[in-house]
Amino acid sequence: MKGHVTTALRWSDLPLSAVSYLVFGNACHERFRAAFAASLGMQTEAVRLFGSGRAALHAFVKAMGLQQGDEVLLPGYTCVVVPNVFMHLGISVRYVDIERGHCNVSAQGWAEAIGPSTKLVLVPHNFGIVTAGLTELRAAFPAVIFVEDAAHAWGSKDQAGTAAGRAGHAAFYSFEYSKCLSTGLGGALLINDAGLRQRFVAAQGTLLTTPSVATLLKQLLTLSYHRLCMSLPRRVLQVVQTLLRAPSRALGLVAQTPASELDGRSQPDYAQALHPLSAAVGLPQVSRASALWALRRRQALHYDELLAGSVRIHALPRAAGDVLLRYPVRVDPRHRETLAQELLELGIEPGRWFDDVVHPKGSLRYGYADGQCPVGESLAQAILNLPLGLHANLSAAQSAGLRALALAPA
Structure with a gap:
């Protein structure tokens, strides 16, 4: 996937x-x-x-x-x-x-x-x-x-x-x-x-606190799990996720933003430091910075080619110096979920960042009133994003499939 x-x-x-x-x-x-x-x-x-x-x-x-x-x-x-x-x-x-x-x-x-x-x-x-x-x-x-x-x-x-x-x-x-x-x-x-x-x-007053061993272990386990997911074919991934989702959450092994923080009932630990072991995980990635950025640019250009002339999938404009985290596209909101399912069938995860003016949809919108930003609301209803990075090079079959989706009638 x-x-x-x-x-x-x-x-x-x-x-x-x-x-x-x-x-x-x-x-x-x-x-x-x-x-x-x-x-x-x-x-x-x-x-x-x-x-x-x-x-x-x-x-x-x-x-x-x-x-x-x-x-x-x-x-x-x-x-x-x-x-x-x-x-x-x-x-x-x-x-x-x-x-x-x-x-x-x-x-x-x-x-x-x-x-x-x-x-x-x-x-x-x-x-x-x-x-x-x-x-x-x-x-x-x-x-x-x-x-x-x-x-x-x-x-x-x-x-x-x-x-x-x-x-x-x-x-x-x-x-x-x-x-x-x-x-x-x-x-x-x-x-x-x-x-x-x-x-x-x-x-700056209070010194940052080093994460506990339990917190660090949870983060590293979650990191490893996500890395595993990027290595598995779609059908195998679905089985693994089904088997592991319930027990991992029941045991508290998944590090994620809690729902109570998203809806404003709690706040995160703003005083938590980056653990030195987590910093060590980042070091080899930083050492590959230029190659990683170049890869993302090449992948974005490949998406440009596959989506050229599409009346269904429209890339958002960017400049030559941009290194995309995800490749954002705008689609018809009425058919977004259908297209998302078609992408899944190709083994391409259809990301939904940012699906609300204050992402994710359903979270607390501190200080926001409906209709305040109509352009942002419109994009949120139409956005999908395609993956980039080390584990996102499309196969020939996936490239052909995405090109076919792009050229299909609106």
Whole structure:
């Protein structure tokens, strides 16, 4: 099955990481931090590691000391963990609709939305598609802090060739199972502005807590399970999932975002650190960064060719420097589930990121009112995404099958 998880992980990375941790111990944390910073073209001191991307965002926003009445602008197409950070900090948010035909808010859209009480703008690079014009926005609104959501965008570059995450004052990244780089769970904060970096260090109080052995084991088991799923044919995968799903969840062996967090009844442990062993898992993936990014670009170009001329499946526009996490397409909402089933029959997992303005569908929409972002709502109803990464190279039969689906009548 061609799927969307552990897309940069090889089986050999796991024993290699264990050996690395046995040799270097806690130093794996700093080794990974330095390697990840270098992959962005940054010095190590600009990067901080966390137990999740949402924890990185939470730490930065908290350190900025926003007050009651300060406004944060969020994109009308995002993941629930992003607005939940501001809900848990008691900060008001307002959503800005995405650009028609795209999956991000345009620079003009942000500029028109910024008001006198706006103190922070969160700019995403959804699916790895970079939002252009951020440098100009910073110049036009010097009193506003711009934070990049680069959770999907490790490897993407803007038109000037600068890594995604380096145009804003700060950026956060995710190393969760379904991201371009997978350590189980984990994330990073990049602070580009030297003054804000000093402010962050001064404001950061409580030290991060190392995950327990039980938590680490759960993350590694889940990582291994997802990697196994990427190695199995579709029919075998269905049997394995059926056999393992109930007992693994009953025993609490699956590391995942709990439903109570999605609907706002609980909050995550924002103070959790990235375990040095998890950092060791990320090291060999970072060492292959250029090859991994090149692979994703080739795969995206292959999808371009297969979908060319289709009246059923429409790729979202992207720039030459974008390294996609997933290949997003827009389809007729009335036939989305039918097409999804046809993709499954080909052994291609039909991803449904982002199926709501605040993904996933049914989660808490902190501060969002229906109809506020009609373009985002429209895309959410029509989105499907195709897999990219180490385990997503289509076979000749799958390529032919996808081409046939693309050329079928609407």
